[in-house]
Amino acid sequence: xxxxxxxxxxxxxxxxxxRELLMLFEPLSHIVEPxxxxxxxxxxxFEEREHTFSETAKAKALHAAKCTGLLSLAEDSxxxxxxxxxxxxxxxxxxxxxxxxxxxxxxxxxxxxxxxPDRQRTARYRCxxxxxxxDEVIAVVEDIVEGRIAHEPRGSGGFGYDPIFYLxxxxxxxxxxxxxxxxxxxxxxxxxxxxxxxxxxLAQVSDGT
Numbered sequence: 421x422x423x424x425x426x427x428x429x430x431x432x433x434x435x436x437x438x439r440e441l442l443m444l445f446e447p448l449s450h451i452v453e454p455x456x457x458x459x460x461x462x463x464x465x466f467e468e469r470e471h472t473f474s475e476t477a478k479a480k481a482l483h484a485a486k487c488t489g490l491l492s493l494a495e496d497s498x499x500x501x502x503x504x505x506x507x508x509x510x511x512x513x514x515x516x517x518x519x520x521x522x523x524x525x526x527x528x529x530x531x532x533x534x535x536x537p538d539r540q541r542t543a544r545y546r547c548x549x550x551x552x553x554x555d556e557v558i559a560v561v562e563d564i565v566e567g568r569i570a571h572e573p574r575g576s577g578g579f580g581y582d583p584i585f586y587l588x589x590x591x592x593x594x595x596x597x598x599x600x601x602x603x604x605x606x607x608x609x610x611x612x613x614x615x616x617x618x619x620x621x622l623a624q625v626s627d628g629t
Contacts, residue, residue: 425453426623428551431464431484431494433457436579437608441493444603444612451623460488473497473510473548478560481552489554491622493615497547497607499581501529501569503536512581526573526584533569541568545585545594547607549615551622559618563610567594578602 430441438456445454457463466483470476473496480494498512508515508529516525533541544567550560565587573583575595582595587605594602603609 424626425451426619426626427453427455427490428619429455429460429484429488429490429492430457431480431492433463434579437495437497440599440603440606440608441495441612443599444609448616448619448623452619455488455490462487468496468510471510473546474550474560474562476510477548477550478552478557481550482554482557485552485554491558492552493549494552495547495549495608495611497545499543499545499585501533501541501543503533503540503542522580523573526581529569529581529584530572536569538568543567543569543585545581545607547611549608549611551615551618558622559615561611561614563607563614565605565607565610 430438432438432441442454442456445452464484464487466480468476470479476496477494480496481492484492484494496510498509500506500509516528544564546562546564548560548562551558567585567587570584570586570593573595574593575583575597577597577599578595583593585594586592587594590597594606
């Protein structure tokens with residue numbers, strides 16, 4: 421007898437994030453069915469007013485769950501640069517305006533750090549991820565990946581600030597990694613692994629086992 425899979429709505433319209441999250445869901449494909457905004461033909465309108473990544477992820481997930489009636493997963497993430505006191509941080513997507521190309525944003529970041537030596541170019545990607553039913557937030561997790569800001573963009577993979585986020589341990593930028601490798605070490609991949617036990621438990625309940 422076929423088991424009923426747990427449906428989870430992925431609350432993002434960011435193509436890069438959606439692509440990564442769908443790949444992260446693949447090992448759970450036998451128990452979880454991810455649902456995208458395109459499949460429901462909806463566009464979520466969410467105004468960010470919260471003060472932390474975790475608060476925003478929770479609010480996004482709850483909003484999406486109420487709009488769709490489905491268990492929803494949402495995330496909020498950003499780049500924190502120590503030499504800039506954590507900037508752009510929660511404003512990573514809004515820095516220079518949401519419609520500004522990341523090529524221009526990356527160039528602006530590099531210009532801000534043009535006189536900063538390697539040892540002071542430390543940075544991290546941070547991701548908070550939340551699961552929610554329409555009436556409650558079930559879980560919220562957070563994780564990071566440490567790195568530093570490169571002196572020039574490298575690589576054509578990934579998205580956002582990936583071309584300037586250098587990983588000293590691997591000797592390359594995030595944009596130079598294949599997606600499956602990026603998902604294993606990235607802030608988003610790490611946060612998803614923290615959320616995975618909650619998904620597995622909910623899938624068991626959904627299946628009645």
